[in-house]
Amino acid sequence: MSNAQGHSPSQLREGTVSLSMPVTKRFSLFSRLRPRSLRAQLALWHGLLLALTLLLLAAFTYLLLREYLNHSADAALTEFAETTSKDIASAVYHYHTLHGDQPLDPDTERRFIDNNDLQSWGRYVQVIDPEGHAVAISDALRTNRLPVPSETLLACRTTARPVFDTVTTLGQYPVRMVTLPVMLGDRIPYLVQVGASVEGVEGALQRALFILLVLTPSIFLIALLGGWALVGRSLRPVDEMTRAALSIGSNRLDLRIAPARTDNEIGRLAAALNEMIARLDRSFQQIERFTADASHELKTPLTAIRGEAEVALMSTSTPPDIRLTLESIIAETERLSTIVNNLLLLSRADADQVRLKQEPVALHEIVLAAFETLERLASRKNITLDFAEMEDVIMEGDALWLQQLFTNLIHNAILYTPEGGQVTLALKTERMGAGRNAVFSVSDTGSGIGDEHLPFLFDRFYRVDSGRSREQGGSGLGLNIARWVAESHGGNIAVASALGSGSVFTVRLPLK
Ligand SMILES: Nc1ncnc2c1ncn2[C@@H]1O[C@H](COP(=O)(O)OP(=O)(O)O)[C@@H](O)[C@H]1O
Ligand SMILES: [Mg+2]
Missing domain, CATH: 3.30.450.20 (PAS domain)
Known part of the structure; x- marks a missing residue:
């Protein structure tokens, strides 16, 4: 699961199979006038050749x-x-x-x-x-x-x-x-x-000319229309395949493209695409299984290490310098446990194994609970954490996961805002088409995030400054989980940020 190319497996999985060919840009008048669809292109060439032949x-x-x-x-x-x-x-x-x-x-x-x-x-x-x-x-x-x-x-x-x-x-x-x-x-x-x-x-000669003048355009029109219809008919399976391929999204890799006939070029293309989808499916499954297995296997030894270290720390005979080491071991195992837990959660989410509850949730209470868990961290950093606005909002969802979402965002805001800064929370509702949205936002007066990072911010393991983030206990999974929770509730999460003046993370969740 390396992020070296800026693509995490989740990004790969979210891509859909696109059949469009790369368009090379040329700046001649002809290429600008050239029709885009293959059908129109074929008809144009067919028509030109036909007209030339008939005229000759x-x-x-x-x-x-x-x-x-x-x-x-x-x-x-x-x-x-x-x-x-x-x-x-x-x-x-x-x-x-x-x-x-x-x-x-x-x-x-x-x-x-x-x-x-x-x-x-x-x-x-x-x-x-x-x-x-x-x-x-x-x-x-x-x-x-x-x-x-x-x-x-x-x-x-x-x-x-x-x-x-x-x-x-x-x-x-x-x-x-x-x-x-x-x-x-x-x-x-x-x-x-x-x-x-x-x-x-x-x-x-005049009669012959008249006949030719009537006959030639008629033949031209008939052949052109016939050609257009024929090309359309033979390209229709391609359109259908494109639609089928587009519908095979990240989590529907078990679907296959069904060609009308298997013994022609288009059938072979469909077969090749199907094979590719099957290969992708297999490797994604492998990755998912591997992550789940690895996380699972890591949890037990981590718990053991932590337990042993705590036991050793309780003993009064342990010398003070060893105590310091033990404390740092416990902190690190805690951090590692969080990462492992998050990884396990995400791989289960990828495999569609997480069932979110659908029950009435008082969002304002959840925000308050998240606020309370982080209040101490904020005051330790001398950061003012308060509310700008707090509406009572009830929605259908999973309270635990929603609290995790809010906690992750508030935690980040506190973490990436220097001492003496300010973090402001707001919860309100807004009209959205026929329905309403709950809107939760966290604004901070922190360092802000450069534009070049914004597209990748929600990717797994992506951190703007990995050294600092790790120092502060981050692993780069928090925002990915936050986005997953928001999207699982039918909502979304957006960020607006200016370097030096702070960031605003906004979550929109649809209300029934
Ligand atoms: N409020 C914020 N202000 C500045 N940078 C932020 C903020 N929230 C997130 N980031 C950046 O986004 C990165 C990813 O966040 P996250 O997924 O929560 O991972 P981490 O575990 O590092 O906090 C962080 O490492 C940080 O660089
Ligand atoms: Mg974080």
Whole structure:
């Protein structure tokens, strides 16, 4: 039971099992905005990844679709242009076999595109000569002409390959146009131009875009909500375990955490925690048993030593210097007996073996009794011990233990106040919510207690100045016992102190 680290076993026992992880502090904006709960964190990451994936998917789908539609529109245009071109080539060849090298008459030329069914598709068809003059046009071009950009004409004549243009001057929608040479041997007597409105392609793309714009957020929302629900469901056992672990307080180490399932990560965590609680339980029991046994074993020899010393002191033949030694032995054994008794009491209290009585107690009488036992000590130290206020208060409790509580506090006040000081007691009642409290306070004009000691003051064996305390017969258990008594009666004990000007210990006990 060493207090070297400032933790007595009682402190350890009072701790509850906490599952929260240490929070590392980083001062970036991101970490300040980051949600605290694991569920929200997972949902955030899940949502971000999902949004990214869906956006990429939608963008790719749209781009691929546009590419495909444009490509197939171009392919269809080229195919029709090639058919026309071949028809024209064979007509020209036929004409020349009949009429020799004579140039074609305009009537024949005008009939170039009459024979094919291209026009019915709403396409613009136009046949031009190598200089770019139109020699034949389809019905759709009655008032308009397909433009003949000079670069297109040049490129088509030199490479003899189809050339594509997008024309914006014809109607509401742009027109996609292909220009293709009519090959007669290696001569190019004419060129064929076929154009078609991109209305169909644009319309299809717009519909696709609309679908993607509706579908993507819907999928996102559904997946996000589903993910949130799933994460919540799989984390619920963790919450339950946290609650269970928190309820396993100092004196309920026999409780265990019950996982919903034992074959997964959470089940294994619960099993590990349970094992840890079992180990703690065992070691606490060992300590309790050891303290109880040790105290018990020490009592008998102490009584014997004291008895022998007293017998020797009674004998008239004992020389005076030996008498002094014997007296000091008796004083020390008394001190040791008190410590052993207190230890035994505390270990029994830890093991829940102390049954406090529940009977009506006149607190003012008990305070008076404690006052009387300590009056002599006070006057020996020339300390004024008196009352500021004394109400008659009756409460339910254990008179013996309550008297011990008051005695411990008054004893300390006398002990740690220099000669000529003053110790003032007060007992009154106060309203506390729906009920009432008995309030007992002890103020002294002593040395006071530094702030750094206050958190540990009620710990076992804690003493501000252990040398002085021991000299005066203290062992550091008095306040721990006082707190135990107060808490066992449903109350509490508090201290206010200023170095140099004294301390006030206040006990609040609820009245039924
Ligand atoms: N009224 C007081 N004024 C100053 N110090 C006090 C007072 N009461 C308690 N203390 C400090 O708290 C320590 C613990 O008190 P306690 O548990 O009663 O042990 P002890 O057996 O030493 O009196 C004491 O050693 C003392 O340093
Ligand atoms: Mg004391």
